[in-house]
Amino acid sequence: MVNWPEALDPALLRPGRFDRQVTVPLPNQAERAAILRVHARGKTLAPDVDLDIVARATPGFSGADLANLVNEGAINAVRADRTLIEPDDLDAARDRVLLGRREASNALLPEERHAVAVHESGHALVAALCEHADPVAKVTVLPSGMTLGVTEQLPEAERHLYSEGYLTDLLAVRLGGRAAELVVFGEGSSGAANDLSGATHIATRMVRDFGLSPAVGPVGYATAHPSQLGETTEEGAPQPYSQQTQRIIDQEAARLLREAEERATGLLRDHRRALDRLSDLLVVRETVDGSAVLDVLREEQRERRPADGGTPGPASGGLPRVSSGIRVPDEEHRPDAAHAADREESAAAGGEPR
Template identity: 40%
Template sequence: MKNNKRPNSRRIISVGQIVGWLAIFALAVLLFNKQGPKQAELDYSDFKNKVAAAEVSDLTVAPGVISGMYKNQDGQFAPFKTVRMEDPDLVNQLSAAKIKYKAEKDNSWLGNILFNVLWIVLLIGLWWFIFLRPQRSDGKSALNFARSKAKMQDPSQQTVTFKDVAGCDEAKEELEDVIKFLKNPKKFQRLGGKLPKGVLLYGAPGTGKTLLAKAVAGEAGVAFFSASASEFVEMFVGVGAARVRDLFDQAKKNSPAIIFIDELDAVGRRRFAGIGGGHDEREQTLNQLLIELDGFESKQGIILMASTNRPDVLDPALIRPGRFDRHISVPAPDLKGREEILKVHAKKVKLGADVDLKVVAKGTPGFVGADLANVINEAAILAARADEEAVTSADMDEAIERVIAGPQKKSRIISKHEQRVIAAHECGHTIVARLTNHSDPVHKVTIIPRGQALGYTLQLPLEDKFLTSKSELLDKLCILLAGRAAEEIVFGEITSGASDDLNKTMAYARKMVVELGMSDKLGPIALPNGDDGEVFLGRDLSRHKTYSEELARTIDEEILTLIKSSYARAKEIISSHRVAFDKLVETLLAKEVVDAKEIDEILGLKPVAKEDASPKPAEQEPVKEEPKAPKAEKPEAKQAELF
């Protein structure tokens, strides 16, 4: 393996730089010679005549020169200077004419040094500081825009390994080949195999893509160059392409090495998608990146890794085989993965005996690694704030709710009438969620404000699921509309509290009809959603319909049918269980928080059991049957995707 030495950053100064600095030097000389007002030169005899006529003033008598103001032919005072002669009577003549003057010591040699030599030394020093000094040290300078801003990390300083990464076992297995190649490239080259030049990590924000790249470098023990894609593009044309060239040059000098570019979509978006043509700075940077990917061979020991959470907007030429050959998905972790991630982040946190990380993992469906790290950190902060000896289970529960909905708004004053409206709204969600066949179990309901929410119903699944049935989506629509239905049933009017529920309802219903083929009238069809539109202009702006107006009218009718039928179903469930609903409202107003056990007692239900997944008809009294084990979605307040 080649030694990883720091690249020699000494460079020969170009002819253009020398010419430029000579031009600056000449300009400075001209400016120095022209500085200050122009002084007229008088003969000493003319000066004596002016003294006799009292036509001079503000004299400065120096050993070699006399300067001051004199009256010229136009009768105006102007600056002048004259050579001083040996004249013992000069002082007496000035005193007799009452002309003010001042004398200076003989320091002309010092002035000559200061004004004629020192500024040249300063100019040379500035030249050395900007150009020569950085070339002897780290190669960075204020005017050196073309240098890459990528940070190089020595193998000895890399402490992150695969032991620090959890919840993405499949991604780690895919990256094992990269590590083995960097450690022993001859093993692959012996049979003619070539390692992929580029590895693209994609997934939702916070899933650990950057951490995976660092772990690969730590496991392989090679130089690691990390840069953000936004660092390549500057206001100066050509800087981005120059920085890309410089980055690859540094990597070649330190091979074997890994180049990691974070947020690749900042420079890797599709070309020729905008109005301004294809010659902007970002596209020049992308073109240079494509050239560099074609310019090196895998035998050079350079691996390019990049991460993005928008792989759909990348240029096809960038992600084709031969450039980014391997695409590795880094998804949100499952139940086992969440537990492993929690163990990694909890190593430095003192946990109480009542904290079970497996239970915490069950209560955080859909959370990514960054969310789980935040949960552990928030729990530790809450425990320290309360002067506790260790983090308790209550701290963990509060931390999860903080991540989902935000901190409690204890200072927010809400009137009794609005509290009752909020309680009825949330109880509508709760009772419908508990009495429908395919919904997630209700964990708790509260009217304590958190973040932007005045109250919320928290549903947590029992297991991870990767498919969503039509029945589950219909129950979802019914649950979302249950809050508005409860307001109408109890108060005979509606409020603005259901605005977010209505937006989500519309999104779910449209997705069912247009994309998932779940409309009985339209059948199993999926209509274009505009994903092939130009990214630069925005897909909503560039979207065009590929179906008739008649079909569009049918789509709207089907969406309205789904929403209206779900709303009627929600009203029917609440009305048929009005006694239990009213009791739940009063309990919630009294306690502000009602957990799942008390909800089941009020509704006369048995607790949800994971073993019994048989459905319960909503039309019957659901005392003897239990709900089906639901799908694994992140709680409603934390959902980032529709499904």
């Protein structure tokens, strides 16, 4: 078995030899739940552990990743001198599998903590204000691995197709952290490097592969090999388009990114009070779930309502519920706190690491 079929000698792939290629995809949500139950045998789970929720929060995990997650959850429980594996143990284990180990010595300076809180608050609020974005599950400013903070989004359902609206909102969310820095501090920082890299990759694929740019038109120039390992092209392989087309692709990708940044910046300026409150809350509590983000937006909405209790309008500084795209559900529809675990981006989806 090989992971890179394109690396095989073509003579080996002639009919009658090793000419059959079987692609083993990553498990879907139902399969992940079944795999988790297998690896949870012999381990004592707390009554409130729901492996279906854990499976929903682990898109893109392989069977080995899921086994590692359960084992790490058991280790967390043992370190806490508990005999039961609790949801928080699995949540922490998932973050470790995705982001790396959390080092207590990796402490941030006070001004750095505030900057990270502003950055992650930008991601979270833009996600809550965009109609097609995945709901926010958790926001943290605790450094883990190579990340200083993370905004995790939990898809409502496992997607196989991504609409233009979803991808456009995804770009805005990716650039929400940098936009928050521009709104609060008046300048960006190096903390947005990973966000910019991921957003550029998405924007380029929108133009080059998905035909979502009017300048390029309904033409796809996908250069990926048919392999589940990603989009790496063979070194030295010629591009299927000219340098002039490449220039147009670069210009269109840059346009999409500029528009996404302007949109995110506009949303955060309109909701500056919510941005300040959420960042202050993160500095104090370090980690909040998605319901806290919605609570901050609800509080801002209440403050914008006229004194007579009427429906706020644009003239009174109110927040139009539909035209603004804000998704603030009623109390009975708030996401359960137990769902506060993610995944990108992503891996179109995922967390948004700094």
